[in-house]
Amino acid sequence: MRITDFAVLFILLFFPFGVIYDLRIQDQREVQRLEMKYTSALHTAVQDAGAVLSQNERQEREAGYGSDKFFRVDKEEALNTFLRTLFLNIGIEGDMVAQRALLDYIPAIVILDYDGYYTFTLETYRDEKGEAASAPQWSEKKPYAYVDSAGNSVGFTLDQYVYAYDKRNHRWVEGFQKELQHQTVISLLNNPESFEQVRRSTIVHSVQKDLAYLINRHNQKAARNGVAYTFTLPLIPQEEWYNTVDDVGLMAFIQGIPVGDRFYNNYGLGGGRVVKKQAIIGGLDSDAGLKYFYRDSCPAPFKAKERFPDEKSAAAAGYFEFKCYNRFE
DSSP: OOHHHHHHHHHHHHHHHHHHHHHHHHHHHHHHHHHHHHHHHHHHHHHHHHHHTTOOSSGGGSOOSSOTTOOOOOHHHHHHHHHHHHHHHHTOTTOHHHHHHHHTTOOOEEEEOSSEEEEEEEEEEEOTTSOEEEEEEEOOOEEEEEEOTTSOEEEEOSSSEEEEEETTTTEEEEEEHHHHTTTSSOGGGGOHHHHHHHHHHHHHHHHHHHHHHHHHHHHHHHHHTTOOOOOOOOOOOHHHHHHHTTSOEEEEEEEEEEETTEEEEEEEEEESSOOOOOOEEEEEETTTTEEEEEETTSOOSSEEEEEESSHHHHHHTTOEEOOHHHHHO
């Protein structure tokens, strides 16, 4: 057999493997692209939502003199901002069907307020015809509540202010822990170190326990909607949980979105009082057909298309850096 025959035979044997390998590489690149797109969209959405949590219409709802963490959060505006940014950056801004489908992959949204938290998840109710229906709804505010072995109850906040019930003396007291120290028989209020540890763990465990229940319930409803995925509470580092309960904020979970041969799962945390860097804007140069990213403060002559949490995310989405100072400074 001539050498050319061996060459032809080699090509016939190994060419299909090469094609399959190339297709797998392309699939992996597409999966990575989609995952980066979803991650950027989620993180930008929670940051935008967190930024509006402390924007209040009335002066009396601004942070008080007693506590710089006391805010009456605007949960509806935060939710609308979160969903608007998320839909925009995923590319389904005007697609109501796709938006409703995406909500099936969001088992819960949590807003941490100063003295309690709200959850936003799928709820079942009776419509005007008396038929069973379901739609995402807000819960009532749930307190950061703790009960000690003596039956005393303490309602924590995001700082040291408390609302406590002294069971022995049958009275309610409230104030900062240092003000109430040695003023009651509630031992927790008389130990600053234990107080801070219990306060943080109570807030975290309250939210974790509620989320586990809501996500488990979401599994049952998602199955009825044809979502073939088991939702679980993600493993969030304890340090990240403790950092989260320092200020008002928003937590959002996305799970089970099919991406190639796997599922996309992630969560985002956005604080309402954290000083954030300027947003990164992705814009289009319509004349050249090129995409550029730049900071929100830069008066770039491009049509804004997307928002990103940082330069790396914008570059990964195919945007080039626009040097604002070259043109305007």
